[in-house]
Amino acid sequence: MSDLPPAVRRTIMTIFDNAFRNKKENLAKLEIMLRNHLNPLENGVCVRNQVLDCNKVPMSFTKSGNDDQSACNACLNRRRPCVRLIRRNGAVHLALYPLHVDYRAGASWKDLDFWIRRDDVA
Numbered sequence: 001m002s003d004l005p006p007a008v009r010r011t012i013m014t015i016f017d018n019a020f021r022n023k024k025e026n027l028a029k030l031e032i033m034l035r036n037h038l039n040p041l042e043n044g045v046c047v048r049n050q051v052l053d054c055n056k057v058p059m060s061f062t063k064s065g066n067d068d069q070s071a072c073n074a075c076l077n078r079r080r081p082c083v084r085l086i087r088r089n090g091a092v093h094l095a096l097y098p099l100h101v102d103y104r105a106g107a108s109w110k111d112l113d114f115w116i117r118r119d120d121v122a
Contacts, residue, residue, distance in 0.1 A: 001096060008112045012081050012096065015116065019048070019080060026051050033085075037092045041085045044068065047094070048075055048082070064100030071099050071117075079117050 001009055020026045029051040049059050049072065057074070064070040071082035075097075082097040098104070098114050107113035 005110055008110065008115070011112055012115060016047075016081055016083065020051055029054075034092075037085050041087060041092060044084060046072055046075060046082050046084045046097070048072075048078070048080055064102070067100055069097065070101075071097050071103075071115075076100075076103065076117050081116055 001012070004012070020030050030047065033047065033050050043055075045055055045059055049055055049057065053074070059068075060073040061068050061070065063073050063076055075082035076099065083094050084097060085092055086095040087093075096115060098109065099117055103117050104114050112118070
């Protein structure tokens with residue numbers, strides 16, 4: 001995220017914070033997810049799925065042709081960033097997943113429309 005333009009980074013962080021960090025009950029669930037990261041990491045669930053849906057609804061990628069390297073259906077529909085845990089160099093990090101190419105409308109990775117669906121494109 002640090003490579004994104006400041007305005008795009010701020011918008012994504014504001015949306016993420018409003019959904020997860022600014023609500024006491026969601027922040028507690030997010031902290032548990034980060035502490036007990038093995039299950040979400042192994043299952044590839046996004047923060048929204050784990051924190052808001054309590055992992056009751058399986059993640060789906062049908063809108064992206066089953067491309068699990070793209071934002072999940074629920075994040076796409078709710079116009080939220082799709083953030084998942086990944087392991088890199090032995091450490092666990094939060095990673096932002098892009099919209100599927102069908103929903104980007106030609107946006108580059110530096111554009112907000114690459115990461116969060118704002119308009120009905122497809």
